[in-house]
Amino acid sequence: MLHALRSRTAATLAVIVATAGLVGVAGASPAVAAQATCRAPSGWRSVRAAAVPGSTYRHTLTSFDGTEINLNWFPNAAATAAAPMPVVLMGPGWGQAGDTNVNATGILGAPLSIGALWQAGYHVATWDPRGFGQSGGRATVDAAAFEGRDVRQIISWVAQQEGVAVDSAGDPRLGMVGGSYGGGIQYVVAATDCRVDAIAPLIAWNSLVTSLGKSDTPKAGWSQILINASAGGRVDPRVTRANREQLATGRVSPATVEFFRTRGPGGLVSRIHQPTLIIQGTVDNLFTPSEAVANHERMRDTARPLAMAWYCGGHGTCLTDPGGADPGALSVAWRSEEHTSELQ
Helix, strand or coil, rough: CCCHHHHCCCCCCEEEEEEECCCEEEECCCCCCCCCCCEEECCCCEHCCCCCCCCCCCCECCCCCEEEEEEEEEEECCCCCCCCEEEEECCCCCCCCCCCCCCCCCCCCCCCHHHHHHHHEEEEECCCCHHHHHHHCCCCCHHHHHHHHHHHHHHHHHHHCCEEEEECEEEEEEEEECCCHHHHHHHHHHHHHHCEEEEECCCCCHHHHHHHHHHHCCCHHHHHHHHHHCCCEEHHHHHHHHHHHHHHHCCCCCHHHHHHCCCCHHHHHCCCEEEEEEEEECCCCCCHHHHHHHHHHHCCCCEEEEEEEECCCCCCCCCCCEEEECHCCCCCCCCCCHHHHHHH
């Protein structure tokens, strides 16, 4: 999918279905119309991030509302002014800080290591979402008005860095990867910022109403796990209130339902036009495959190219031997041109 950062040519629309591994490609789309010119938002040059003393990669970025976001910048040493490279933003899972270990992958977060992305020819940026890690503020569950705007600020900062390939002033050649919470934010940002050139959301959701409360029945076990995962952070009080409600009564209030309805992808996905590879786990019982299908159905008329891959994994235990496809390798290998069948 990250090959999309290097080519914007017309492509096939493919639906890739996988269980223990990739098993096939089907479907085709008409030629893609040329995308409208993307322009950076006014004031993008004013976005600043101060280097953290004693660190080679940490920066403190002041977001739109004054919240300080911890940003980790890992430039590719091979990039030059004459041969600039694209950027990949890699988001972490719920309750986690951004990856900083160059040779390791995150847990339910980034499916790739920073080092692997370097080898593939990219700069890498990770960050602590607001409310988690070293960032300030409160987590509002990938809200477009908060976490989404934070990432838009990061994009503006990245556009100012040396050796970064740009499509125009303030518009870096940029893609996003990450799983779960780091998958949800990709949909949100791609829908609200045309500067994102490609996304590969892993084990994300469409609606927190249908995913956390399947058939109007709250998933109390998963809710408590998520509350525990965010225990070291600062979250919107409506998140903890929802957990108390369902543990006490087995249901949540209409106000709580409405809060979660507006968090993350939802209807925003119909505004995404960028190349998108949706990756979902067949054994995921938090964000089930139906969430990926819902996103795919809402994006079929807008995102080009669009592909969906299933693998044995996610928020669940894979009992298949050998266990299925590697979603990280899949994110890099998938091509946005007309050769999607190379995955077979």
